[in-house]
Amino acid sequence: MSTANLKSITREEVEKHNKKGDLWIVIDSIVYDLSKFARLHPGGEGVLYDADVAGQDATSVFYGLHRQEVLEKPQYQRLRIGVIEGETPKVKPFVAGELSRVPYGEPTWLTPPFKSPYYKESHRALQKAMRKYVDEVVYPDAQACEESGKRASAEVLKSMGEETGINRMRLGPGKHLHGHKLMGGIVKGEEFDYFHELIITQEMVRGGARGYADGLNGGMVIGLPPVLNFAKEPLRTKVLTEVFNADKVISLAISEAFAGSDVQGLRCTATKSEDGSYWTINGTKKWITGGMHSDYFTVGCRTEGGLTVFLVPRGEGVETKPIKTSYSAAAGTAYITFDNVKVPSENMLGPEDGGLLVILSNFNHERWVMCCGSARGSRFIVEECMKWAAQRQVFGKPLLAQPVIRQKLAFMLAKVESLQAWLESVTYQLCQMSYKEQSKYLAGQIAFLKMLCTRVSGEIADEAVQIFGGRGITKTGMGKFIEQHQRTQKFDAILGGAEEVLGDLGVRQAMRAMPKDQRL
Ligand code: HEM
Structure with missing residues (x-):
């Protein structure tokens, strides 16, 4: 948030404006004039006249109750009248396309100085482009439609077509990508592999809207492969082109x-x-x-x-x-x-x-895509919990000062890290194996991975609600993503093969490979 055009105000001056009809407060060194807004404040007027709020620095109490995005809304930006003399705001505003700097907020391959053997330059370039695309194009539409229940806007749907090639890419590597310049030429169709697809899926999750995300051509990811692989011409080309x-x-x-x-x-x-x-x-x-x-x-x-x-x-x-x-x-x-x-x-x-x-031919791909989404979705929730634990004050201390909260975070972090590591290992195998080998050797691995992803997602939902308390069951405000996650995480545990069915499939497949000559 730029403070360039804001006048300089002293804290002594702010203190004078501490009553009904003349109310200033400071949040992160910025002075807000709430004189007229106070009676419209969704949290009530009275709370703003408290002695430690009116005419005071309300940074800590504000961030205990509101998401940063509240201050970024134009109607609230208009309340800014100045900046405290000699100070600069410390809270970094959201910048579209940027990586999270919250520890474990990103998978290790996106966290300096960690290295990864899996990702090349084109993967990194695709991630950057997708992050910006999701932040700027998808996120606002996703948040509005998740709430209204309307389908994704025509502009967003169209932007996923040949303009970016996202629809094509979401079907995974293959001849349908050859000769195509994807995401404005960042990736050549011929070099597109499962890690590129993992990136597309994981970045899309950051729209933070579970129902909308499935409505955004989720059906295509599973409904179009049978057309791609089994339809006869000219029907095949006609339908592929249209979709x-x-x-x-x-x-x-x-x-x-x-x-x-x-x-x-x-x-x-x-x-x-x-x-x-x-x-x-x-x-x-x-x-x-x-x-x-x-x-x-x-x-x-x-x-x-x-x-x-x-x-x-x-x-x-x-x-x-x-x-x-x-x-x-x-x-x-x-x-x-x-x-x-x-x-x-x-x-x-x-x-x-x-x-x-x-x-059956598309089951492995479908389940692996779901693993990509679920693992990233769980990480997103852990990132929310990390931020909340650091900024929320309880019993006079940050929530993070409570050992029980640190213990919960420890298990959540360990789990999301392990899921991503296993997912990347399976993705590497997908890249190396023929379709026949994938079906023979990876069905069990992918089934187990999906089973574990969704189990962990459920555990994380449970812990996240405990960390957020009442806000974890409230659809708006601080805990809105936690509430959504705990309400919707079961979709992944059921769609594409229920957890129990997948676990059983994996064990049966392993047992079929048990050598007959083995004894305890
Ligand atoms: C620029 C200043 C402020 C703006 C624009 C603002 C705006 C809002 C908005 C939009 C909400 C609805 C919930 C949400 O979307 O997060 C809200 C809730 C609330 N606000 Fe503020 N607010 C401001 C300052 C404050 C301050 C200084 C306090 C200090 C006590 C406060 C106390 C509350 C409370 C208690 C709620 C209800 C929170 C909940 O339901 O969990 N607000 N505010």
Whole structure:
């Protein structure tokens, strides 16, 4: 916050303005005239006339009750009338694109002087560009829409199209990126790897809006790969172009009221016409992320000999209704009904009755993306707790002076550090292995990693609420991100395979590899 145009005022002068109709206070060496604002103050008028507030330096009490962003709002910046003579403010205002300097606020690879073997120059450049993009473009929209429940603005959705290539990048490394200059040419499509994708996902989390984030093409990350890998031309190019260009939205419609993690239990049916030229789809789908906003649905259906996946455009017989979940309606979570919906046989994705393979083929990627998001989301919450513990005064001391708080922070920090380290190790393996090797060797690792990420996320939610107290269960103000995290962290523990199912998958996969000749 620049103080260049502010006049110099002495503390003695400020002290004279300490009553109703003539009220000045000092926050971080800046003098605010609250004479008119006092009666509009959301925290009440009376608190501002306390002897240690009116005409006084209220820095400590202010930061115990408000986020810094309050002072950065234009309507409150207008209350500034001067700066204390000979002083300069100490609190650094938020600068878009900057790294956090809170210890452990960033993963070690972004924390000097730590080194990492995984990240090259293009990773670092992408991180910088993404941070600025999220801070400037995504964050304001995310905060507004999470609250209003509206979908992301048309400008933000469009900016994720070919302008930046974010939609393309979110599908992971591959030929669909070749020949493309991404994020204004920072990364060449050919060199894009899983670490670049990790960066995109982890930076997007910093929008600080869980429902909005899922609504921001979260459905595309899981719904478009079957089109990319299994659709026939010309449908494939048409749909990819439309979605990458942000002209159309797609989501994955697998789970049903009848079957969630158990994909073999699906009841939505597809019946082939006599001449084989089209299929008729009947059934329902539940918890479809982005379904309310979608033009296309990648739908898992029961067919005569198993499961088959179809690309279903929104049209006659397709109805979407919003589901009220514990996060924002900005996610566009839908209940879908397919009532005699006819789709041409060209819309079949993968082989007839071979849909299980199509569905399973993207599970590792989907779960790994969720690990990237969950691990970063947990770190964001720990950063909030670090700041709060340092600035909040209780029993006359900073909260941090309480050993019980330090103990909580110790476990939180140790956990987020371990998750990121394991995530980067798995990401390195993804970069080295062929798709076949990934399926064989990494399904268990990724399943365990996701299980642990979401368990830790739950533990961190629990501890963070205890640290923030009542503010951790209040939707606005100091604890707003803690409240949101504790309310929404369960999404990751359920979506993309429930924690228990994933743990079991990992153990079964490990046991299949147990050598027959081993004995205790
Ligand atoms: C420039 C000066 C100030 C501005 C612009 C301001 C603004 C606000 C705003 C917008 C809120 C709503 C909650 C939030 O968004 O964080 C709030 C709450 C509050 N404010 Fe202030 N405030 C100022 C100074 C103070 C001071 C000096 C005190 C000292 C006692 C104070 C006490 C409170 C209290 C007790 C609450 C309720 C907090 C809660 O619900 O947890 N405010 N203020």
